[in-house]
Amino acid sequence: MFLASSFFLPLTFFSAEPPLARCPFVVEPEHHDLGRMNLKCRHCDALHWSGEKLAKSSNASPEFGMCCNHGKVEIGKLEDPPERLKRLLLDNGPQGKEFRNNMWQYNIALSFTSLGVKENQSVSRGSGSPIFKIQGELCHKAGSLIPTPGRVPSYAQLYIYEPHAALEYRIQNNNNLRRDTMDLLQEVVTANHQYADIFMHADEVLHQHPDAPEATVRLRVAPGVHRRWGNLPTADEVAVILPGDQSEQQARDIVLRKRYGPLMHISNLHPAYTPLYYVLPFPHRENGWHPDL
Known part of the structure; x- marks a missing residue:
């Protein structure tokens, strides 16, 4: 025989909250607010947060040193x-959309130099965002002004060709791109990019020395000239270096040759390093970064 008995448990036994020792340890993050990034450097107009001002400067007249080092x-x-490139960048029609979707390929088709890199394809398989992984050094290289026999001209070689022939070669190398867009961009770069004239004139200079096939043209920063704008030789100032010339070659010189041969490595310290490859982002007389900036 079983005797029924009743018993009561305290309400805390059924509590939904676990004991304190079993509760997760949570630290509420402190609120950190830098405020608005609306303070301008009085020298270069760079925007800063108030916390970036120099300790010796006041709130009423803040000074900053990390942007331009006090001017x-x-x-x-x-x-x-x-203007024509700007309209293409802003165009929402079929031509503008196609250009923006393939802007990188258009830029490479019009660049003066090639990208020297060994790409690692092991991580680029499958779906998802594209991954660009390299092995070793990434560099820019320049070839001769005359292509190797049997090869289609490309890069800077196309700037010494008649425009219609250059356009045909560019379309042949990039048959998925629009001809009218390539023609427009070729005209824009040829008319505005400072190195288009320099490379064409370098070819003319080398043509004047048919008896010196090993002659070269060197592009270097002119001493004593503003290092940001107009610091490279103009088309009329390109000088030819003949074999046996005792003029010392500087490490950062860009050497142009008439005859085909090995690709020349361009120093990333040369002001032309960036605009020679990124021709569409640098369509004018801009130079890239260099130590003497």
Whole structure:
């Protein structure tokens, strides 16, 4: 026989909250607010947060040192792109959309130099966002002004060709791109990019020395000239270096040869390093970063 008995448990036994020792340890993050990034450097107009001002400066007249070092570093403001390129960038029609979707390929088709890199394809398989992984050094290289026999001209070689022939070669190398867009961009770069004239004139200079096939043209920063704008030789100032010339070659010189041969490595310290490859972002006389900026 079983005797029924009743018993009562305290309400805390059924509590939904676990004991304190079993509760997760949570630390509420402190609120950190930098405020608005609306303080301008009085030298270069760079925007800063108030916490970036120099300790010795006041709130009423803040001073900043990390942008231009109190005006000691002067970087010219980028110009607007040429009007035809600007319209293409803003165009929402089929041509503008196609250009923006393939802007990288258009840029490579019009660049003066090639990208020297060994790409690692092991991580680029499958779906998802594209991954660009390299092995070793990434560099820019320049070839001769005359292509190797049997090869289609490309890069800077196309700037010494008649425009219609250059366009045909560019379309042949990039048959998925629009001809009218390539024609427009080729005209824009040829008319505005400072190195288009320099490379064409370098070819003319080398043509004047048919008896010296090993002659070269060197592009270097002119001493004593503003290092940001117009610091490279103009087309009329390109000089030819003949074999046996005792003129010392500098490590950062860009050497142009008439005859085909090995690709020349361009120093990433040369002001032309960036605009020779990124021709569409640098369509004017802008130079890239260099130690003497």
